[in-house]
Amino acid sequence: MINKLIANIRKTNAPIVVGLDPMLSYIPEHIVKKAYADYGETLAGAAEAIRNYNRGIIDAVCDLIPAVKPQIAMYEQFGVEGMIAFKKTVEYAHEKGLVVIGDIKRGDIGSTSEAYAVGHLGKVAIGSKRIAPFGEDFATVNPYLGSDGIKPFIKVCKEEGKGIFVLVKTSNPSSGEFQDRLIRGVSGSADGEADRPLYEVVGEQVAKWGEACMPEAPSDDADAGSSYGYSNVGAVVGATYPEMGRILRKLMPKTYILVPGYGAQGGKGSDLKPFFNEDGLGAIVNSSRGIIAAYKQEKYASFGPEGYADAARAAVLDMQKDIAEGVGL
Amino acid sequence: MINKLIANIRKTNAPIVVGLDPMLSYIPEHIVKKAYADYGETLAGAAEAIRNYNRGIIDAVCDLIPAVKPQIAMYEQFGVEGMIAFKKTVEYAHEKGLVVIGDIKRGDIGSTSEAYAVGHLGKVAIGSKRIAPFGEDFATVNPYLGSDGIKPFIKVCKEEGKGIFVLVKTSNPSSGEFQDRLIRGVSGSADGEADRPLYEVVGEQVAKWGEACMPEAPSDDADAGSSYGYSNVGAVVGATYPEMGRILRKLMPKTYILVPGYGAQGGKGSDLKPFFNEDGLGAIVNSSRGIIAAYKQEKYASFGPEGYADAARAAVLDMQKDIAEGVGL
Numbered sequence: 001m002i003n004k005l006i007a008n009i010r011k012t013n014a015p016i017v018v019g020l021d022p023m024l025s026y027i028p029e030h031i032v033k034k035a036y037a038d039y040g041e042t043l044a045g046a047a048e049a050i051r052n053y054n055r056g057i058i059d060a061v062c063d064l065i066p067a068v069k070p071q072i073a074m075y076e077q078f079g080v081e082g083m084i085a086f087k088k089t090v091e092y093a094h095e096k097g098l099v100v101i102g103d104i105k106r107g108d109i110g111s112t113s114e115a116y117a118v119g120h121l122g123k124v125a126i127g128s129k130r131i132a133p134f135g136e137d138f139a140t141v142n143p144y145l146g147s148d149g150i151k152p153f154i155k156v157c158k159e160e161g162k163g164i165f166v167l168v169k170t171s172n173p174s175s176g177e178f179q180d181r182l183i184r185g186v187s188g189s190a191d192g193e194a195d196r197p198l199y200e201v202v203g204e205q206v207a208k209w210g211e212a213c214m215p216e217a218p219s220d221d222a223d224a225g226s227s228y229g230y231s232n233v234g235a236v237v238g239a240t241y242p243e244m245g246r247i248l249r250k251l252m253p254k255t256y257i258l259v260p261g262y263g264a265q266g267g268k269g270s271d272l273k274p275f276f277n278e279d280g281l282g283a284i285v286n287s288s289r290g291i292i293a294a295y296k297q298e299k300y301a302s303f304g305p306e307g308y309a310d311a312a313r314a315a316v317l318d319m320q321k322d323i324a325e326g327v328g329l
Numbered sequence: 330m331i332n333k334l335i336a337n338i339r340k341t342n343a344p345i346v347v348g349l350d351p352m353l354s355y356i357p358e359h360i361v362k363k364a365y366a367d368y369g370e371t372l373a374g375a376a377e378a379i380r381n382y383n384r385g386i387i388d389a390v391c392d393l394i395p396a397v398k399p400q401i402a403m404y405e406q407f408g409v410e411g412m413i414a415f416k417k418t419v420e421y422a423h424e425k426g427l428v429v430i431g432d433i434k435r436g437d438i439g440s441t442s443e444a445y446a447v448g449h450l451g452k453v454a455i456g457s458k459r460i461a462p463f464g465e466d467f468a469t470v471n472p473y474l475g476s477d478g479i480k481p482f483i484k485v486c487k488e489e490g491k492g493i494f495v496l497v498k499t500s501n502p503s504s505g506e507f508q509d510r511l512i513r514g515v516s517g518s519a520d521g522e523a524d525r526p527l528y529e530v531v532g533e534q535v536a537k538w539g540e541a542c543m544p545e546a547p548s549d550d551a552d553a554g555s556s557y558g559y560s561n562v563g564a565v566v567g568a569t570y571p572e573m574g575r576i577l578r579k580l581m582p583k584t585y586i587l588v589p590g591y592g593a594q595g596g597k598g599s600d601l602k603p604f605f606n607e608d609g610l611g612a613i614v615n616s617s618r619g620i621i622a623a624y625k626q627e628k629y630a631s632f633g634p635e636g637y638a639d640a641a642r643a644a645v646l647d648m649q650k651d652i653a654e655g656v657g658l
Contacts, residue, residue: 021441023440023444024454026456030574036456038656041455041456041457041458042457042458042460043453043460043462045455045456046453046455071437071441073437073441073442073445073448074441074444076444076445076446076448076449076462077444077447077448077453077462078453078455078462079412079416079444079453079460079462079463080409080412080413080416080462081409082448082462083409083412084409084632087408087409102449105437105471106438107434107471108400108402108434109499109500109501110454110501111352111404112350112400112403112593113402115352115402115403115405115406116402116405116406118406119405119406119407119408119411120405124372124375124406124407124408125353126353126365126370126371126372126374126375126407127361127370128367128370129370129371131372131408132372132407133372133406133407133408133411134408135408138428142434142436142471142473143473143507144471144472144473144496144499144507144508145499145501145503145504146501146503146504146506146507146508147503147506147507148501148502148503148504149501149503167473167474170474171438172436172438172439172474172475172477172478173477174438174474174475174476174477174478175474175477176475176476176523177475177476177534178472178473178475178527178530178531179473179475179526180533181512181513181530182512182513183510183511183512183513183527184413184510184511184512184513184524195513198507198510198527200514201507201510202507205506208551211610262386266570327360
């Protein structure tokens with residue numbers, strides 16, 4: 001699946017993923033009102049508003065970008081109805097040729113992690129049938145539980161040709177509380193191993209997991225294009241930490257990096273260069289509210305709420321330019 | 330909510346939570362067959378089997394135990410239909426007077442973590458309405474993203490009188506890959522801080538978060554009973570690591586510990602003493618397949634698949650005895 005994502009990135013010349021994190025407060029009033037009129041102020045009403053909002057965004061930007069990243073929390077908060085909206089958003093994005101990264105940040109152990117992997121990336125066995133429950137192409141995964149949590153995902157990725165992005169260094173201010181803690185070097189080794197922050201230790205492990213999950217080449221999926229030398233196991237590293245990105249980029253040369261934190265969280269195009277390899281690949285940058293709620297920014301206010309999708313399109317084009325200039329693509 | 334959980338534990342004299350992790354392979358054939366006959370080999374068929382299986386277990390053990398812990402991955406793997414079964418399981422357990430710990434291991438940042446918290450423990454605002462989407466009493470939470478991930482949960486816990494259990498030291502074999510890494514002591518402090526494993530650093534932070542989330546006393550919820558001095562922020566520490574449990578117990582005196590890993594994963598009653606405080610409280614021990622699939626063990630085989638619920642009841646009674654002897658309750 002990493003090859004398909006890269007092929008999409010090259011086709012659009014945009015290492016950009018649009019985060020579909022539809023908070024109700026982002027959704028223009030005309031969409032919300034219509035949904036409530038049809039379904040009431042209910043979970044189904046909220047879910048309908050989300051779906052229509054997402055469709056508008058996807059229609060407006062699908063020719064410009066390789067992928068979308070729905071944040072499942074924003075759907076799950078509306079219960080079962082929200083999960084239906086999540087699934088339908090995944091399906092609609094697929095119809096439009098987009099790769100879908102499910103931002104689910106799951107992580108558990110053994111058969112439980114496998115259940116998440118099957119539910120989101122694979123097919124669940126029911127009697128003689130095998131059914132794909134949510135059907136994303138990638139999922140984000142939390143590493144805190146170690147290999148027991150990651151390997152079941154890798155197993156499903158290999159079976160299904162899917163991929164994951166493992167959290168390494170997240171974009172938020174408090175990510176350092178645990179991720180930046182200095183891990184003592186292994187004492188007793190001949191020349192002494194230096195102390196390193198936890199995110200480096202995790203990053204190194206991600207690179208190891210990735211070695212075991214390189215895509216097969218040549219792929220029998222014509223869509224998947226050629227092989228670019230990257231693993232189906234990627235990493236999440238926040239745009240807000242470019243220096244750490246530089247170190248992690250070197251530590252994980254074959255690992256695609258999903259970079260959140262651009263735009264609303266403070267990351268700029270000029271911060272992004274360290275996340276890319278010299279081949280111009282290796283990173284895909286997420287923006288969520290900076291795109292999907294662009295019409296709320298002064299810069300795009302002239303589009304108005306009715307033009308929220310066109311505002312999103314304009315914001316994607318600006319982001320593409322900002323990244324191209326900042327990274328030198 | 331911790332007070333209600335403790336009141337339930339005292340009433341039943343059983344610091345036990347039954348993990349409702351309904352893998353299809355655990356479910357007796359007569360239940361699965363009937364569900365497939367009614368709904369086909371579909372996600373809905375699997376979900377129906379899960380629901381009926383769970384109802385049987387809950388009916389059989391609800392007078393013996395304080396709480397159940399549905400593992401959401403086992404529902405999520407069946408997509409939207411699975412999530413409906415999850416919600417209905419939560420509702421049914423509530424009808425039977427049980428506290429429900431949603432084993433969801435979510436963790437994200439800011440508004441995203443808040444969305445998870447609202448979805449599982451709180452009420453989501455839709456127009457003028459406020460609706461509880463899934464309605465658990467507690468949720469398990471992953472700490473890797475730091476305070477930005479935990480504080481939104483604490484906010485919702487305070488508003489709704491709910492609680493969380495934060496992963497500290499998980500029960501699985503590879504939990505040490507990151508959790509046991511030695512964090513370098515803060516240099517430059519007067520007397521030098523010693524190196525400590527990551528799980529201790531996390532545990533200490535859990536205790537701090539917990540200070541900010543003590544239940545109000547006296548509660549206006551008659552059901553909630555009196556206050557026992559424990560926080561609504563608990564911790565997860567695996568039964569498979571009793572020595573670490575001993576250290577963490579001291580480091581987090583007001584933190585209730587949810588202890589997985591008993592039974593099938595290898596933890597024994599005699600391993601559990603370190604997790605309890607001298608008041609006989611402070612820990613609640615989970616068993617999942619050891620209870621819900623007890624009929625598959627030689628010991629309970631005489632119950633047969635038709636008697637799976639009675640086998641679960643017998644296994645709970647044995648577990649209660651094993652813990653009482655091991656811990657000296």
